[in-house]
Amino acid sequence: MGRQFIHILGALAVALVLGQPAPAQDFSALARLDPAGSRIGDAGPALEVDLALSQGVPWRVFTLEDPPRAVFDFREVDWSGVSPGALLTPGHAEALRFGNFRPGWSRMVIDLAGPLALDRAGLALDQSTGTARLTARFLPVPPAEFAALSGAPEDDGPWSIAPAPRPAPEDRPLTVVIDAGHGGIDPGAEREGLVEKDLMLTFARELAETLIRSGDIDVVLTRPDDSFVSLERRVEIAHEVGADVFLSLHADALSEGRARGAVVYTLSETATDEASAKLAERHDRDDLLSGVDLTGKDDEVAGVLMDLARMETWPRTERLADALIAGFRAAGAPVNSHARRSAGFSVLKAPDIPSVLIEIGFLSDKRDRANIADPAFRARFAGAIRDAMAAWVIEDKALARLVRQ
Numbered sequence: 514m515g516r517q518f519i520h521i522l523g524a525l526a527v528a529l530v531l532g533q534p535a536p537a538q539d540f541s542a543l544a545r546l547d548p549a550g551s552r553i554g555d556a557g558p559a560l561e562v563d564l565a566l567s568q569g570v571p572w573r574v575f576t577l578e579d580p581p582r583a584v585f586d587f588r589e590v591d592w593s594g595v596s597p598g599a600l601l602t603p604g605h606a607e608a609l610r611f612g613n614f615r616p617g618w619s620r621m622v623i624d625l626a627g628p629l630a631l632d633r634a635g636l637a638l639d640q641s642t643g644t645a646r647l648t649a650r651f652l653p654v655p656p657a658e659f660a661a662l663s664g665a666p667e668d669d670g671p672w673s674i675a676p677a678p679r680p681a682p683e684d685r686p687l688t689v690v691i692d693a694g695h696g697g698i699d700p701g702a703e704r705e706g707l708v709e710k711d712l713m714l715t716f717a718r719e720l721a722e723t724l725i726r727s728g729d730i731d732v733v734l735t736r737p738d739d740s741f742v743s744l745e746r747r748v749e750i751a752h753e754v755g756a757d758v759f760l761s762l763h764a765d766a767l768s769e770g771r772a773r774g775a776v777v778y779t780l781s782e783t784a785t786d787e788a789s790a791k792l793a794e795r796h797d798r799d800d801l802l803s804g805v806d807l808t809g810k811d812d813e814v815a816g817v818l819m820d821l822a823r824m825e826t827w828p829r830t831e832r833l834a835d836a837l838i839a840g841f842r843a844a845g846a847p848v849n850s851h852a853r854r855s856a857g858f859s860v861l862k863a864p865d866i867p868s869v870l871i872e873i874g875f876l877s878d879k880r881d882r883a884n885i886a887d888p889a890f891r892a893r894f895a896g897a898i899r900d901a902m903a904a905w906v907i908e909d910k911a912l913a914r915l916v917r918q
Contacts, residue, residue: 543591544570544645553609553623554602560629562649566590569638569645569722571737574631576651576663581625583651584665588737590619605629605651617738625651628659638725686729687906690751692761692860693717693734697741702766704876707886713762714739716873716891720762723895727903744859751866758833758902759868761860764885766877773878774849775841775894777834778870780862781855830867833905837869840901846894847880871898 550565562585571588590611597609604626611621629651636647654662693713695701701709714736721732733754735747742750751759765772838852849872861868873894874881884890 543589544568544587545591545593546595548595548599550646551600552602553600553606555604555606556650558653559632560605560623560625560651562623562647562651564647566645566647568643569636571734572636572647573666574634574649575666576625576629576631576659577665578628578660578663581628581659581663583623583625583629583631583649585621585623585647585649587619587621589613589617590621592619605653628654628656630654630659630662686731687757687902688731688733688755689724689758689760689902690733690735690754690756691717691721692747692759693736694761694763696736696739699741702764702876704766704882707876707882709764709766709876710739712764712885716885716895717762719888719891720760720895720898723892723899724902727899730902747860748863751863751868756866759860759863759866760898761858761868761870763870763872764874764876764881765872766875768877771878772849772875773881774847774852775838775874776849776852776854776872777837778858778861778872779830779834779853779855780868781857826865826867829909830869832908833867833901834869836901836905836908837871837898840897840904841894843900844893844897846890846897847874847884 545567547565547567552561552563554561560583562583570590572586574583574585576583592611595611597611601609601623606623607626608624609621611619614620632650632652634647634649636645638645693710693716695710695713697710699710701713703709717734721734724730724732733750733756735750736742747761748759834853838848841848841852856870858870861870873891874885876882876885
């Protein structure tokens with residue numbers, strides 16, 4: 514089976530501590546652990562972990578060997594007032610420690626008495642209170658199996674859902690990949706103390722919470738923190754988690770001309786206007802391997818297969834873009850006079866996934882800057898995306914049944 518580890522987005526991707534927040538902005542939030550409602554201890558042959566949290570957070574769990582231990586990473590948990598003795602009953606677990614191990618990250622390490630492999634894990638959200646409960650169960654396994662299943666995940670890997678049998682497409686939740694534009698060494702647009710990469714990471718987390726709270730939607734973030742993720746890797750993540758929809762979030766700035774209001778881009782081999790061409794060129798500047806390359810480097814068979822996939826995906830993507838614009842207008846959000854555009858953005862090149870790039874506004878415009886920095890506006894905009902997605906899903910399923918008939 515080789516090395517196996519689990520990346521988990523729990524039930525909620527909420528407003529968390531940014532790696533480097535923009536000046537004069539407070540986008541931080543911590544989940545607090547309730548020790549009275551939490552427990553780590555034996556349940557027959559198993560070790561069970563039960564943590565009560567004040568809110569959901571992106572998290573992951575994996576095991577390491579020499580010595581055997583289970584590791585939980587969080588974005589981010591406040592351990593104030595919590596002692597290991599209040600949580601741990603020794604048995605399969607010998608010791609417990611936790612704390613912040615780097616900015617924006619919390620870690621809990623359980624020292625195991627022997628090789629115990631993860632059997633199941635999950636995070637449940639209480640819709641009425643917003644609190645969350647994280648549970649995990651570990652079972653004894655032979656040392657060789659434990660070694661094969663253990664290993665630290667890559668920090669840039671996707672934070673997706675716990676492994677489970679995937680239901681039929683019509684019955685399973687929609688998987689939406691939210692791509693916060695830029696990150697790490699690439700700040701994106703900057704105006705008057707506002708930085709695009711920070712704003713989009715914050716909005717990605719807020720949008721994730723809004724979508725998940727609506728029900729029947731699983732959300733994966735291409736970056737959970739202020740890290741650089743290549744354009745190629747963003748598309749790879751969407752394929753790895755079996756995404757049904759890919760939403761890339763931006764708030765750009767133009768040095769020439771006026772641009773204001775939301776814009777939704779779909780893929781085009783050539784930009785629809787000069788502004789689109791400049792934006793596409795700027796987003797592509799740091800990535801030479803930009804997703805699927807259709808410029809003749811692929812062999813003929815691969816090209817035909819991608820064209821066939823795109824033939825099915827293209828009309829679904831166009832309908833998604835139209836639904837988003839209609840949703841923005843219905844919510845009273847400012848929309849650009851040319852709100853539907855197409856461009857050659859690399860992150861839109863997955864041939865089999867409906868993919869759109871959303872400019873929620875432009876940092877080069879005073880009104881848009883004020884809106885994007887306003888939590889109330891972002892909440893309204895996130896709600897508009899949620900409602901548009903719901904309308905699109907209904908139409909998409911209805912049309913899919915017509916095609917099958």
